[in-house]
Amino acid sequence: MSGVRVLVGTRKGAFILTSDGQRKQWEVSTPHFAGWEMYHLKGSPADPNRLYASQSSSWFGQIIQRSDDGGKTWHQPGTPPGEPTTAPDGTPKGESNKFVYDTSPETGKALTTHQWYDGTAHPWEFKRIWHLEPSLTDLDTVYAGVEDAALFRSTDGGQTWQELAGLRGHGSGSSWQPGAGGMCLHTIILDPTNANRIFIAISSAGAFRSDDAGKTWKPINRGLHSQYIPDPTAEVGHCVHRIAMHRSRPGVLFMQKHWDVMRSDDAGDSWQEISGNLPTDFGFAIDVHAHEPDTVYVVPIKSDSEHFPLDGKLRVYRSRSGGNEWEALTKGLPQSDCYVNVLRDAMAVDSLDKCGVYFGTTGGQVYASADAGDNWAPIVRDLPPVVSVEVQTLS
Amino acid sequence: MIRVTLPPHLRKLAQVAGEVKLDLEGPVTQQSLLDALEARYPMLRGTIRDHMTQKRRAFVRFFACGEDLSHEPPDAPLPDAVATGTEPFMIVGAIAGG
Numbered sequence: 110m111s112g113v114r115v116l117v118g119t120r121k122g123a124f125i126l127t128s129d130g131q132r133k134q135w136e137v138s139t140p141h142f143a144g145w146e147m148y149h150l151k152g153s154p155a156d157p158n159r160l161y162a163s164q165s166s167s168w169f170g171q172i173i174q175r176s177d178d179g180g181k182t183w184h185q186p187g188t189p190p191g192e193p194t195t196a197p198d199g200t201p202k203g204e205s206n207k208f209v210y211d212t213s214p215e216t217g218k219a220l221t222t223h224q225w226y227d228g229t230a231h232p233w234e235f236k237r238i239w240h241l242e243p244s245l246t247d248l249d250t251v252y253a254g255v256e257d258a259a260l261f262r263s264t265d266g267g268q269t270w271q272e273l274a275g276l277r278g279h280g281s282g283s284s285w286q287p288g289a290g291g292m293c294l295h296t297i298i299l300d301p302t303n304a305n306r307i308f309i310a311i312s313s314a315g316a317f318r319s320d321d322a323g324k325t326w327k328p329i330n331r332g333l334h335s336q337y338i339p340d341p342t343a344e345v346g347h348c349v350h351r352i353a354m355h356r357s358r359p360g361v362l363f364m365q366k367h368w369d370v371m372r373s374d375d376a377g378d379s380w381q382e383i384s385g386n387l388p389t390d391f392g393f394a395i396d397v398h399a400h401e402p403d404t405v406y407v408v409p410i411k412s413d414s415e416h417f418p419l420d421g422k423l424r425v426y427r428s429r430s431g432g433n434e435w436e437a438l439t440k441g442l443p444q445s446d447c448y449v450n451v452l453r454d455a456m457a458v459d460s461l462d463k464c465g466v467y468f469g470t471t472g473g474q475v476y477a478s479a480d481a482g483d484n485w486a487p488i489v490r491d492l493p494p495v496v497s498v499e500v501q502t503l504s
Numbered sequence: 505m506i507r508v509t510l511p512p513h514l515r516k517l518a519q520v521a522g523e524v525k526l527d528l529e530g531p532v533t534q535q536s537l538l539d540a541l542e543a544r545y546p547m548l549r550g551t552i553r554d555h556m557t558q559k560r561r562a563f564v565r566f567f568a569c570g571e572d573l574s575h576e577p578p579d580a581p582l583p584d585a586v587a588t589g590t591e592p593f594m595i596v597g598a599i600a601g602g
């Protein structure tokens with residue numbers, strides 16, 4: 110019997126929503142990590158029972174949590190309580206919440222500065238993890254996108270973390286600048302056909318690609334046009350909000366930028382605008398249908414200063430042609446007086462037939478469609494503000 | 505025996521109820537107390553003091569015997585009442601709404 114598990118991160122805890130393959134009746138868990146900000150939870154494609162979660166607070170910093178039983182129980186994967194924190198040779202044992210920028214001469218880059226909002230130099234400071242991306246094949250390997258923007262990797266199930274310093278140390282790093290939400294690395298996409306290829310995106314530096322498993326990186330922002338930055342076609346400095354890919358066609362990428370919805374057919378080497386007939390092309394979330402690589406979903410948001418749907422109508426827009434031609438999906442969604450936002454990591458799809466589409470709002474609703482977006486219904490209405498939504502399709 | 509109280513979020517993280525009790529050898533200071541606390545509960549590393557600088561996190565304060573000890577030097581002796589376990593060393597999160 111197939112089923113679905115929806116992992117929801119909110120400002121005040123995580124929630125796990127489960128249903129069978131019909132996706133009509135849902136069970137909503139009590140909060141996990143109640144009171145903490147849960148930026149992201151994601152399951153391992155190698156083993157659906159292995160989940161990783163980013164737990165953070167302004168008071169107590171960043172914690173990594175791991176579940177080995179599908180979210181029933183959680184633990185920090187570092188040294189357990191009461192065990193020695195150093196090995197017999199004196200070296201420190203695993204500390205799952207320790208993220209240290211790599212400045213070693215062998216692999217790292219000098220930890221200098223990036224640009225602050227006002228253009229002055231600002232030192233790199235680790236703040237939190239925005240996104241966790243488990244390896245497609247190894248359940249103990251997981252990537253973390255952090256603020257201030259950098260990419261970390263663990264190969265021991267989250268016990269210890271090492272920075273892939275070639276990204277932060279990329280030549281343009283000193284010119285990166287935070288977006289309003291912070292200088293966050295929020296998107297990590299692993300190419301299912303090429304283990305050496307990784308895509309990432311940073312607000313507001315742009316998109317980058319590695320073709321050597323994360324050692325070196327190059328910006329992939331040609332074709333982006335951002336009129337709100339000094340050089341609208343700069344190599345870096347674009348506020349990319351989210352990138353999505355269909356696993357059957359990893360050379361094709363879809364991007365929701367600060368403004369503009371974009372598409373690349375050459376793995377990011379160049380981009381074309383596909384906003385077409387969208388009523389506004391500002392937004393955060395974007396995703397691709399599980400079985401139709403040219404069916405794309407976005408949630409248009411009024412503007413960069415008014416983070417809510419146009420005209421108070423919550424509408425998902427779907428393109429079945431890979432962009433440019435969009436249709437509004439409204440059945441079951443509020444069409445008046447709706448002023449919520451849908452954040453960048455708060456949309457996901459399942460791989461059942463028909464494809465399920467899910468998104469969460471800053472108003473605490475999680476909406477689901479079991480028919481690729483034709484009809485919608487809330488799974489739950491009154492959670493804390495939703496930051497992230499991920500879906501696991503269970504067999 | 506030293507008594508330490510943790511804020512609710514950290515009690516949950518360390519999976520403890522009520523006060524934490526620590527045995528310390530040598531001088532009882534903020535640093536030695538926090539070192540002992542983190543050695544016993546490694547998941548608290550980085551939550552009270554920054555991993556790298558070992559400085560108190562901005563929204564965390566230390567109190568004991570009715571006094572704010574947050575800005576005392578880390579290697580200054582703590583009050584005798586803390587060292588003898590008469591009074592707890594209180595680790596407190598800043599109050600905030602929302």
